[in-house]
Amino acid sequence: MHQVERAIFDLRRGLPVLIADGDDWVLVQAVEGDAEAAAARLGELSGGAPALVLSRHRLAALGVEATGEAARLPLPDDVAASRLAALAYAASPAAPLGRTGLAACRAALEAAAPTDLAALALMRRALLIPAALVARVAATRREAIAAVRADGSLLAVEAAQAARCLEGTPGMLRRVSEARIPLADADDCRFILFREPDGLREHVAVVIGDPASAAAVPLRLHSACLTGDLFGSLRCDCGEQLRNAVAEIEALGGGVLLYLAQEGRGIGLANKLRAYTLQDAGLDTLDADQVLGFGEDERRYGVAVDMLDALGIRRVQLMTNNPLKMAALARGGIEVVERQALYGSLNDHNHRYLSAKAERAGHLLDEVFRVRR
Numbered sequence: 246m247h248q249v250e251r252a253i254f255d256l257r258r259g260l261p262v263l264i265a266d267g268d269d270w271v272l273v274q275a276v277e278g279d280a281e282a283a284a285a286r287l288g289e290l291s292g293g294a295p296a297l298v299l300s301r302h303r304l305a306a307l308g309v310e311a312t313g314e315a316a317r318l319p320l321p322d323d324v325a326a327s328r329l330a331a332l333a334y335a336a337s338p339a340a341p342l343g344r345t346g347l348a349a350c351r352a353a354l355e356a357a358a359p360t361d362l363a364a365l366a367l368m369r370r371a372l373l374i375p376a377a378l379v380a381r382v383a384a385t386r387r388e389a390i391a392a393v394r395a396d397g398s399l400l401a402v403e404a405a406q407a408a409r410c411l412e413g414t415p416g417m418l419r420r421v422s423e424a425r426i427p428l429a430d431a432d433d434c435r436f437i438l439f440r441e442p443d444g445l446r447e448h449v450a451v452v453i454g455d456p457a458s459a460a461a462v463p464l465r466l467h468s469a470c471l472t473g474d475l476f477g478s479l480r481c482d483c484g485e486q487l488r489n490a491v492a493e494i495e496a497l498g499g500g501v502l503l504y505l506a507q508e509g510r511g512i513g514l515a516n517k518l519r520a521y522t523l524q525d526a527g528l529d530t531l532d533a534d535q536v537l538g539f540g541e542d543e544r545r546y547g548v549a550v551d552m553l554d555a556l557g558i559r560r561v562q563l564m565t566n567n568p569l570k571m572a573a574l575a576r577g578g579i580e581v582v583e584r585q586a587l588y589g590s591l592n593d594h595n596h597r598y599l600s601a602k603a604e605r606a607g608h609l610l611d612e613v614f615r616v617r618r
């Protein structure tokens with residue numbers, strides 16, 4: 246996996262990487278940044294024609310039903326950066342592309358190769374826009390590419406390994422460090438930090454009191470939200486939920502809050518800010534993520550199960566309104582004895598966000614809206 250982690254860093258820095266699937270060698274670069282220059286450079290380096298790999302979510306936002314998880318769109322030689330951005334993540338791609346442009350794009354789509362799927366997995370793991378500029382290495386350029394690969398200036402990864410970069414393996418987390426941290430709402434508190442093996446994400450278990458003896462441990466799974474948790478953003482209810490959860494766990498005699506590095510439902514802060522701008526232009530929280538190429542919810546909860554295992558917790562009383570969290574814990578072998586609702590308050594800024602979660606994503610928020618009425 247070592248090369249995969251390095252490749253993620255190179256992609257985030259705007260550098261190309263090579264993905265190999267046997268004899269199929271493909272150069273890959275992120276679509277963020279100077280995409281026009283990137284496409285031109287990929288074409289030059291590879292000797293092949295650049296293409297854009299788009300996720301099925303992005304294709305759906307473009308009005309195209311994909312047969313697989315992604316598809317590849319060959320690009321013309323002189324593709325402009327504005328057109329690349331329009332294809333990869335703009336809110337209304339039809340406008341810059343024109344009607345015939347969009348129809349031509351649809352007709353030109355090709356099935357994604359394993360290297361293309363691997364490229365998208367790397368982009369997701371890197372928290373970049375999940376679209377990739379790709380160019381197949383021509384026979385005439387293989388020797389030159391092999392040389393830059395050998396001298397270390399171009400990183401190469403196996404497609405199969407890269408494709409697995411989003412998957413965790415049970416027991417993978419490393420317990421790194423811990424400390425006593427008294428909180429305003431819970432005096433007896435320990436923060437225990439866990440690190441993923443690739444070192445890219447860290448998650449914190451906040452242990453309040455001594456919950457080990459509880460028949461069912463009061464538990465909150467909280468996905469990071471910098472804007473809400475730290476700054477009290479009114480666009481969501483996260484900050485209040487976080488503080489309410491700590492106070493509630495304390496009132497119940499102790500329990501655990503898992504603070505998970507899953508900013509923006511797993512799409513990362515940069516993309517969440519992009520999604521907010523799309524919401525200001527009229528989209529709801531789910532459609533905005535889809536326009537960027539993401540699914541409704543990109544979170545995986547294997548890390549939470551791992552942390553509970555490490556803490557010796559098997560039965561929980563879960564504080565959530567999100568049925569997916571309950572299902573994920575049950576799948577991981579954790580018995581959810583009871584669900585306890587946990588609300589923030591409704592305001593004019595988060596009303597639409599919470600409505601979309603209730604109406605489109607099945608969050609159990611009836612009580613929040615009843616109180617407001």
Ligand SMILES: Nc1nc2c(ncn2[C@@H]2O[C@H](COP(=O)(O)OP(=O)(O)OP(=O)(O)O)[C@@H](O)[C@H]2O)c(=O)[nH]1
Nearest residue numbers: 467468469470481507508509510520530565566567
């Ligand atoms: N992509 C995206 N993420 C958002 C938006 N608003 C908030 N978030 C993120 O949504 C997540 C909310 O986390 P939680 O409160 O733990 O989860 P939840 O799914 O609301 O479920 P419960 O609070 O447990 O009922 C955080 O990661 C936020 O950063 C948004 O408009 N778009």
Ligand SMILES: [Zn+2]
Nearest residue numbers: 470473481483
């Ligand atoms: Zn939030």
